Amino acid sequence: xxxxxxxxxxxxxxxxxxxxxxxxxxxxxxxxxxxxxxxxxxxxxxxxxxxxxxxxxxxxxxxxxxxxxxxxxxxxxxxxxxxxxxxxxxxxxxxxxxxxxxxxxxxxxxxxxxxxxxxxxxxxxxxxxxxxxxxxxxxxxxxxxxxxxxx
Amino acid sequence: xxxxxxxxxxxxxxxxxxxxxxxxxxxxxxxxxxxxxxxxxxxxxxxxxxxxxxxxxxxxxxxxxxxxxxxxxxxxxxxxxxxxxxxxxxxxxxxxxxxxxxxxxxxxxxxxxxxxxxxxxxxxxxxxxxxxxxxxxxx
Numbered sequence: 685x686x687x688x689x690x691x692x693x694x695x696x697x698x699x700x701x702x703x704x705x706x707x708x709x710x711x712x713x714x715x716x717x718x719x720x721x722x723x724x725x726x727x728x729x730x731x732x733x734x735x736x737x738x739x740x741x742x743x744x745x746x747x748x749x750x751x752x753x754x755x756x757x758x759x760x761x762x763x764x765x766x767x768x769x770x771x772x773x774x775x776x777x778x779x780x781x782x783x784x785x786x787x788x789x790x791x792x793x794x795x796x797x798x799x800x801x802x803x804x805x806x807x808x809x810x811x812x813x814x815x816x817x818x819x820x821x822x823x824x825x826x827x828x829x830x831x832x833x834x835x
Numbered sequence: 836x837x838x839x840x841x842x843x844x845x846x847x848x849x850x851x852x853x854x855x856x857x858x859x860x861x862x863x864x865x866x867x868x869x870x871x872x873x874x875x876x877x878x879x880x881x882x883x884x885x886x887x888x889x890x891x892x893x894x895x896x897x898x899x900x901x902x903x904x905x906x907x908x909x910x911x912x913x914x915x916x917x918x919x920x921x922x923x924x925x926x927x928x929x930x931x932x933x934x935x936x937x938x939x940x941x942x943x944x945x946x947x948x949x950x951x952x953x954x955x956x957x958x959x960x961x962x963x964x965x966x967x968x969x970x971x972x973x974x
Binding site: 728746749783789811817832 | 841842843848849871872873874875876877878881884886887888889890891913914915917918919920921922923924927951952953
């Protein structure tokens with residue numbers, strides 16, 4: 685009844701094929717769980733990048749950071765984000781039961797896929813989420829080339 | 836202050852997902868994360884500070900049932916329109932965390948505020964039970 689369960693792999697060890705498939709699935713899922721195209725362990729703040737033909741939008745979660753202390757600079761195709769999160773001044777007689785939130789300065793540099801129109805970079809900060817709009821430099825935009833018929 | 840806390844640069848960036856009890860499911864689609872929190876105590880109160888980026892006063896749900904304080908924050912997708920995600924280091928999702936309170940909290944005067952994606956919950960300590968003087972009246 686269960687004689688040829690893996691008919692296709694009759695000649696090789698069917699479990700080896702299973703193992704290969706499992707490894708492949710693990711790899712795919714691990715990549716997926718990390719949010720897709722993650723290369724290395726990110727540093728603070730974690731960033732997401734969104735793009736279309738017009739430009740790139742970078743979002744970063746910066747809870748508790750004063751927007752006035754966020755510094756964004758763009759040189760060519762490199763975005764640098766610096767800032768700090770201040771420790772609340774709580775005075776004396778404060779006892780911490782739990783500390784999970786970090787404080788201090790942060791710097792991140794992000795390589796963009798193209799040069800940016802530096803004058804038109806805009807940023808908003810809402811509910812602790814920073815959003816930076818980086819329009820693609822006019823000279824770097826893809827150009828549509830029309831094909832003329834020779835007739 | 837003696838304890839300066841962790842440095843932002845070395846802080847783990849990855850969000851920790853809420854574990855769902857076996858046999859139950861979340862009713863909202865998407866993931867839920869445990870917000871990173873500080874808890875400190877002053878002479879008069881206990882304060883919970885939680886990082887909940889993407890949350891404001893309208894998307895927070897704080898309930899106290901018996902001794903359990905539940906904090907829930909609902910995050911609407913902040914995806915920019917007409918853009919597609921090209922690179923991701925973090926995922927967006929709701930926040931959930933429960934704290935068990937001790938009995939000496941004045942449960943009627945709990946106050947909360949949220950600013951720049953950081954929630955502060957102030958839990959005042961119940962005042963010391965006032966010694967009640969019982970007057971003895973002459974019969």
